[in-house]
Every structure is written in structure tokens, then in C-alpha cells.
Amino acid sequence: MLSSNQLTQIVHKYLGLYNSTDCIQQFCKWTVRESTVGGRGIIATEDIPCGEVLFVDRPLIFGPRCGNVIRGCTVCSKFEDDGFFKCSLCALLLCSTECQDFHTDDCNIIAGWKKKVDIEEIDEIVMSHALAAIRALSLNQEQKQFMSALAAHTLPQHGGEIIKLKQYFEIPEEIEKDMIFACQALDTNAFQIATPYGKKEMSLRGLYPVAGLMNHSCLPNATYSYNDERQMIVKTSRFIAAGTEIFTCYSGILWGTTTRRSYLFKTKHFWCKCERCADPTENGTMLAALCCLANECTTGYLLPIEPLKSSSSWQCTACGLRVPSKIIYKIQVALGTLISTLDFQNLEQMENFLMKRVTKFVPKVNHIVVDLQCRLIWEFGDVQGYRWHELTESRLSLKLVLCRDILATLAALGLEDSHLCGLLFYHLHATLAERARRHPDLYDGLKSEIESTIERAYRILRGDISAPVDLELRYRYLGPDCEKPQQERFSILSI
Ligand SMILES: [Zn+2]
Ligand SMILES: [Zn+2]
Ligand SMILES: [Zn+2]
Ligand SMILES: [Zn+2]
Incomplete structure (x- = not known):
């Protein structure tokens, strides 16, 4: 087996960071070393600010x-x-x-x-x-x-x-x-390689060897995106202090603990024991929560008492009811079956299910609901029958609320600079801009948020192959640096 030093050299050479040690120091603020979670990992050698590019990887094979x-x-x-x-x-x-x-x-x-x-x-x-x-x-x-x-x-x-x-x-x-x-x-x-925004392409996987050295955490401090040359750009998503390991997330970032842990075990063969997995509330997001089974209890959430044990009982946050893991498992399986009957192409059915049915079984904060909410956000404004000019006022308001809710969940997980956040900021911006386009008298009140949200989206998503195609146009016309008069700024939306 190669030593960490030998591997670091291979990595540097692969990334084009070789020759003198000085040269490596200049470009590279991390090294390959023994990981705190076992095996090898990528460790910061100096403090790295949030949003900095750590490396640009390319696939050995895809x-x-x-x-x-x-x-x-x-x-x-x-x-x-x-x-x-x-x-x-x-x-x-x-x-x-x-x-x-x-x-x-x-x-x-x-x-x-x-x-x-x-x-x-x-x-x-x-x-x-x-x-x-x-x-x-x-x-x-x-x-x-x-x-x-x-x-x-x-x-x-x-x-x-x-x-x-x-x-x-x-x-x-x-x-x-x-x-x-x-x-x-x-x-x-x-890693699954992202496809261009809105384009239907076969999904690809790529063996990105440097990124493959990053270990997993459900609270990652790095995020990645792809450019149009299938290169993976890995950036810090929070401040990383010298000596800290750099983590990515191998599972869905908004999945609840039970789902993430069983996915990681099934595909990567380890039981995650990170800080988020150990916290029943997942930083207060309650992503795994189920509705309390007691009839008289309407506000309580069921959460695992010991989330790192799959046999753990769950307990209600309000009435204290304890439910054995076997029953929880049955509820989760039934929910999975219920979701599998949904036709995700049928927006009306999905909207009805989300608004009227699913919350009878799981609270609004549960990750199954959050996943459906994301699907609605991506489709509202974009698909036939639901394009921007066709969206009812109530759907426009719903999209606004959903964007804000999910952004709050991501913020609670410290993931404000993740790819998903970038997309949500874009959709929040587009919803606010549509409201201002319909009601020009509301523009003054919405202006600063229309500008700040597209600026955040642009900062996170620029150069990203899966960024919306009009990201840059919107940033130029509706971002904070645009000096054009109101009418001209909104001209891009009436196309
Ligand atoms: Zn052939
Ligand atoms: Zn072809
Ligand atoms: Zn975890
Ligand atoms: Zn209860």
C-alpha cells in the first residue's frame, strides 16, 4: 500500500501541482493523511475561508x-x-x-x-x-x-x-x-456527474480520484459542482481551520438520519456516527420526524431516542409516547410504498398529495415532504401549464414559502453555500421577480431581496453545468450592480 506521502505526490501530480514544494504550498492548502474516521482523508494544512476552490478533479473513468x-x-x-x-x-x-x-x-x-x-x-x-x-x-x-x-x-x-x-x-x-x-x-x-440544467440526459458516474479520497460527513464542509468539461470543482462550504478534515456528503443532504444511515450502510458499508447522525433533531431540522401516534397529540414529533442504534425506540417530543423501532420501520416502509405510487410527472397529483394527504402521516418538516417540495419548486415556473405567466397567485406564494422553508433547513445544517442552496436562491429570486413583474408597484419593497438572492445564486452557481441557463442574464439585469431603469431590468422576463 502506498504511504500518505506517496499518495499526496500522485495526487499533486494528477492535479498538475507538482515540481517544487513551494509551488504546492502556494496552490494547495491540504494534504492526504490518516483520517479521524478511519483510512485516509484530506486534511487542511492551513485555515481555508468559505467558498474557496480546494481542487479541480477530472475523472479517471466515467x-x-x-x-x-x-x-x-x-x-x-x-x-x-x-x-x-x-x-x-x-x-x-x-x-x-x-x-x-x-x-x-x-x-x-x-x-x-x-x-x-x-x-x-x-x-x-x-x-x-x-x-x-x-x-x-x-x-x-x-x-x-x-x-x-x-x-x-x-x-x-x-x-x-x-x-x-x-x-x-x-x-x-x-x-x-x-x-x-x-x-x-x-x-x-x-460520483454522479451533473447534467446540464433542464436537459434530459442519461445520468453518468465518474471516478474522480482526488475527490474519492474525501471521507463522508452528513454535515460536510466541502461542496462540489461540475463544469462543461466534466471537471469537478470542489470548494469549501464553510470556514475550515488548519488540521481539520475536509468532508463531502455521499448521501442525499436532506434525507433524514435513518434513510441516510441505511443508504450509506447498503452502498458504502459503514454506519455513519457523525454529529448530525447522533443528534435526534439533526440540528433542529427534524428531518426524520414522524407524526405522533397518540390520537390526542396533534403537535408532537416522534424522534429516535438513540439515533445511532437501529433498534432504538422513538419518543414523542410533546406527550412522551414511546414507539418501538419495529413499528417505526413498518411506518417507514408504508410511506415508501405510498410515495412509489406517485406519478412525479403529474404536478397536480403531486401538489394535492403534498398539500392534503402526506402531512396526515408525517410532519411538514419530514424529509419525504421536503423532497416533494423541492420537486414542486423546480417545476413551478418551468413546465407546460405551470410556466411563470401561467402560475396562479397562490402557486406563486406557495413556491415562495417552500423556497424559504428549505433554505432555513439548509441554513440550520450550515449548508448555505451548497449547490442546492444556490438553486433555491435562484428560484426564490425568480419567484420574487415574477411577483414584481406582475405588480410593478411592489418592486420597491421587493428590490433588495430580488437583488441579494440572485447575487447569492450567481456566486454559488456560476460556471456550474447544472446552473439555470438565464442565471447570468438575471444577475446582470436584476442583480445589485445593474443601473438600468426598472422597466428595462424586467424586460428580460417578458420573453
Ligand atoms: Zn462499436
Ligand atoms: Zn450520441
Ligand atoms: Zn452522519
Ligand atoms: Zn405525542
Whole structure:
């Protein structure tokens, strides 16, 4: 195994920060060292202010995510349309002759294996899932060394993509081993790559080797985003004191503790014991809270007494009722089933469910509700029938309240500079701006918040591939530095 110093050198070289020690000092305020939570981690070597870029990582390998069931072009990630075809040499799905010209590296590897079946019989979803691992075969020695220095889970479920691939091809044992190792490294370390805002593209995963060295916390102090070259920009999301470990969050940031911990255990094989997981209220956000089961108790929340124990009873914050973990588990499963019946494309159904049904079972602060609220925020103002000019006043007000509520939750978790916050500031701004566009007499009262919210959104999201397309335009016309008269500022909204 490589020492931390050797690994630091590889990391610096990979990031282009090598040569003299001075040079590294100048650019890099962190190093790779033993972590406080086990294994290795990235540790700050000096104080780092909030919002500073820590490093820009690029993927060693990337490819479609294993959860994808939709068919998409394996080169440009576009969803299925009429023109899709399977390459007659490698069975990868392509959308055009242009993309075919781009896939020769992948094609050459796969076409070199003897086929056990006809091309037509090969499932392109299996090909798509195995593609990232297949690409690991093209790595050079140095890149392979870096990949092998990353943590990798060796349980039998990691590498299932390759077992399926072997139904179709005769793959030499050494190559199979290398691909299985790539799957293990991917499952342990890969990040989902963001897609451009509003564009429907196949979801990709990438093995970002430097970011992969960051350990997990449910209260992370770093945030990341992607630019249009699939580079990952990792920034501090709070002030980080020298000697502190730099953490990212591997799970949904707004999921409740039970959901986060079981996801982390299932996918990353550890039980998180961070400060947030140990706090039943999760910094006062109550994201995991369920409604009290006592009929007469209308205001109480059920929360785990000992959140780090999955067998812990839950207790009501108001009447003190204790509920055993088995019953809580049944309620959570039933809720999951209820949510799975929802059609997320049907906004009216979702809105009804959110406003009238779900809060009978869970409080408004519960993460299931928060997730549905986010979905409504993203769609209101954007989709057919709910575009800005079509939104009723009550929907506009609802969007405003939801943005503010979720921003308050994120603030309680200390995540004001996260990507999600940037998006919420953008939507809060757009809602306020729409209100001022409809009622110009309200503009004076709303002006300072319209300006400050787009400024915050712009500061967090600029350069981010998943930022809304009119982010910059809105910042220029409706941000604090715009000197244009009111009417001209709002001209961008009437398009
Ligand atoms: Zn394509
Ligand atoms: Zn091909
Ligand atoms: Zn945690
Ligand atoms: Zn109660």
C-alpha cells in the first residue's frame, strides 16, 4: 500500500501541482493523511475561508450509472430517439455516425473479445452499465496505480456488471479481474456527474480520484459542482481551520438520519456516527420526524431516542409516547410504498398529495415532504401549464414559502453555500421577480431581496453545468450592480 506521502505526490501530480514544494504550498492548502474516521482523508494544512476552490478533479473513468434503465447514446448520453442503433462490432448503443466516430476506443476493446451470441441478442443496458469498467482497461500505468490506491469494497455484489457481460463475451481472466476491480473502485468512490440544467440526459458516474479520497460527513464542509468539461470543482462550504478534515456528503443532504444511515450502510458499508447522525433533531431540522401516534397529540414529533442504534425506540417530543423501532420501520416502509405510487410527472397529483394527504402521516418538516417540495419548486415556473405567466397567485406564494422553508433547513445544517442552496436562491429570486413583474408597484419593497438572492445564486452557481441557463442574464439585469431603469431590468422576463 502506498504511504500518505506517496499518495499526496500522485495526487499533486494528477492535479498538475507538482515540481517544487513551494509551488504546492502556494496552490494547495491540504494534504492526504490518516483520517479521524478511519483510512485516509484530506486534511487542511492551513485555515481555508468559505467558498474557496480546494481542487479541480477530472475523472479517471466515467460511464453510464448502473441504476439507469433507460437507453441512451453511450457517447453523448442523449436519451433514446428514433435514430438509435447498436454498433455491429461492439453492441454499444449510439445515436449518430458522429458519435460512432467518437467511440473507437471503447469499440476496439470490446470487438477484440470473442462473442458467445449474436450482436442482436446482446442487451445494450448491460453494455451501458459495464462501460465505465471497460474504459478502465485503457488507463496507463500511472492512472492504474492511482486507481488501485483508492479504497474498494470487495463484497460479491460489486462487479455484477461484469458477470452479466460474460454472458455475451469470452473475456480473458486477467481482464475480467481488472474490470471487477474497477467496478469495486467505482462503487466505493464514484460520483454522479451533473447534467446540464433542464436537459434530459442519461445520468453518468465518474471516478474522480482526488475527490474519492474525501471521507463522508452528513454535515460536510466541502461542496462540489461540475463544469462543461466534466471537471469537478470542489470548494469549501464553510470556514475550515488548519488540521481539520475536509468532508463531502455521499448521501442525499436532506434525507433524514435513518434513510441516510441505511443508504450509506447498503452502498458504502459503514454506519455513519457523525454529529448530525447522533443528534435526534439533526440540528433542529427534524428531518426524520414522524407524526405522533397518540390520537390526542396533534403537535408532537416522534424522534429516535438513540439515533445511532437501529433498534432504538422513538419518543414523542410533546406527550412522551414511546414507539418501538419495529413499528417505526413498518411506518417507514408504508410511506415508501405510498410515495412509489406517485406519478412525479403529474404536478397536480403531486401538489394535492403534498398539500392534503402526506402531512396526515408525517410532519411538514419530514424529509419525504421536503423532497416533494423541492420537486414542486423546480417545476413551478418551468413546465407546460405551470410556466411563470401561467402560475396562479397562490402557486406563486406557495413556491415562495417552500423556497424559504428549505433554505432555513439548509441554513440550520450550515449548508448555505451548497449547490442546492444556490438553486433555491435562484428560484426564490425568480419567484420574487415574477411577483414584481406582475405588480410593478411592489418592486420597491421587493428590490433588495430580488437583488441579494440572485447575487447569492450567481456566486454559488456560476460556471456550474447544472446552473439555470438565464442565471447570468438575471444577475446582470436584476442583480445589485445593474443601473438600468426598472422597466428595462424586467424586460428580460417578458420573453
Ligand atoms: Zn450520441
Ligand atoms: Zn462499436
Ligand atoms: Zn452522519
Ligand atoms: Zn405525542
